[in-house]
Amino acid sequence: METILEVQGLVKHFPLPGSRAKVQAVNNISFCISKGETLALVGESGSGKTTVGRCVLGLLEATAGSIRFRGGEMGKRRHVRTPELRGRLQLVFQEPAEALDPRMRIGESIEEPLRAVNLPAAERGKRVAEVVDRVGLTMEILDQYPLTLSAGQQQRVGIARAIITKPELIVLDEPTSALDPTARAEIIDLLLRLQQESGSAYLFISHDLSAVRYISRRIAVMYLGMIIEQGDAAEVFRTPRHPYSIGLLSSVLLPDPSLRRLTSISLRGEIPSPINLPKGCYLTSRCPFADDRCRREMPPAEDLGGNHVVRCFKHQEVAETERAADTFEEFQRTAERILSV
């Protein structure tokens, strides 16, 4: 598979004004995305997911590390602002209502990105009509303003704006979390269909594990600016090996009271501040397995085979205590039983 995005050792620190301290938002992460593939970045707020997305798009300049898009270096801002790259990377935002200009008609909003790539007017109109149809909206909507649309429709407009330049990579930053469950399911279906049609790659940033399980083939779990577990989505969901991934998965609540990932591992407390990062493994303050070594050293990224990579000294112990189970898969059987009438 052709790799289109390669991130190596990405670091992003934000200086705090008036002090020597820094917000260490992203601390040495590496991943790559192939053509037409979806990688999900999951983690709690404050884990640095959005910062990674913004660095990839060139909206933030990386402190260290390299970001290569189609082989070209993007880590520095000046590399990104070139006409050749315009329109090849796109972004869909979390709050669709806030991402659209309230005083611009929907049609103008959708057309706007094409002006940036200097397409002639005749061609622009054709493209707008085409994407409006592809995202499941009707032409009447073009004369309306964002306020008159539902959140689900607004997000379709956001997606239309992103796909209109035929990007090779779309960064989706929590595109479903502001939506009702039914609208969320529709948007996910739409994103899957668009990807099949166009072959765009997605970097899907989300804390919504149901959406992630459904949309992505690979998943990277982030905690305090590090990827602590990465692998094939089905495998990570079935046999997570990092205590944090397990805590995250056991917090998932699906509409079946008998289904919850059974585990003896539970996370205490909350994510520490990224200003004063703990020594050693960042999870020690919340992890039931932590011992002296964990408090002293940062565990290395270890490949368990099949590209399942985990950063934990205790992954073997975790493997022994954890029963393999994928609640999402189990829920499919419940859903089949209840919904097939």
Next chain:
Amino acid sequence: MEDAILEVEDLHVTYHVYGKEPVKALRGLDFEIKPGDILGLVGESGSGKTTLARSIMGLVPAPGRIERGRILFDGEDLTAKSREAMQSIRGRDLTMVVPNPRAELNPLVPVGRQVANVARVHLGLSKAQANRAALEMLQAVKISDPERRFHTYPHELSGGMAQRVVIAMALVCSPKFIISDDATSGLDVTVQAQVLELLNRLVSEKRTAMLYITRDVGVTAHFCDRLAIIYDGQIVETAKTAELIEYPMHPYTLMLMAAFSQNPRLRSMWTKAGSRIASEAGRQGCPFAPRCVRAEPRCYQDSVALRELRPGHLVRCHIPVTR
């Protein structure tokens, strides 16, 4: 049989917007909650969930008005109470936890004192007694290092910690009834799980009743004793949690559950793309009909009442789903 702590009877709330058609947010709501019970109220945005919470608290914002119906709390009709009378009930016997906890707290007052103030005003405690009660409450909601946190300001707390403080404020007077309006939806999943467990434990220890309002049917399945599905200001289905999840009968309930399925075939069985809630004019029949995959001509014409189709399981549908 124990008496219900809260009974809502035929509640109608309408927003009268000048120059526009009135918006009927609640259109005849009936339910009751017994002490120690958690009722999960599930609906999408715009279904009237928050209007209901505000109606019970006596805080329907203008231009909204309770048109009809009663809200019996501990045997007394809250809709007939004066503003002063409501003020003494609200915060003491009847409390609410809202989303966005940091906006709820006063940014200029240390959080411990905010909890203590509630106890001083409503229970008439001295300053020292109230501080002690507040400290105990901060411990009960599992805030680490409560003595120190007592003196911190809201901006110094994380979202999860701030939500715990708001819960402590809601519980410090040992209320009889708590409304949680989307209180955990802004939290991260691991923190949400902790807060839910906490609420569950505190509610069952003190036999407090709770109305848990959310748009996520997944959370309620694990956390509530009974569920009520609300659509367009009406309850369309209600039953005990296990019963409702195992035998959903209203097509809307099935559509909500299908949203969690990863199988496009199952989802398309229950989801019809297109129109949302119908406009007020010309609305007849079942309000869900335009989105319903099973709608027949009569669904657009005849309105339908809640009927008990299985023991304790009420459904508002002409063509309920059975299997």
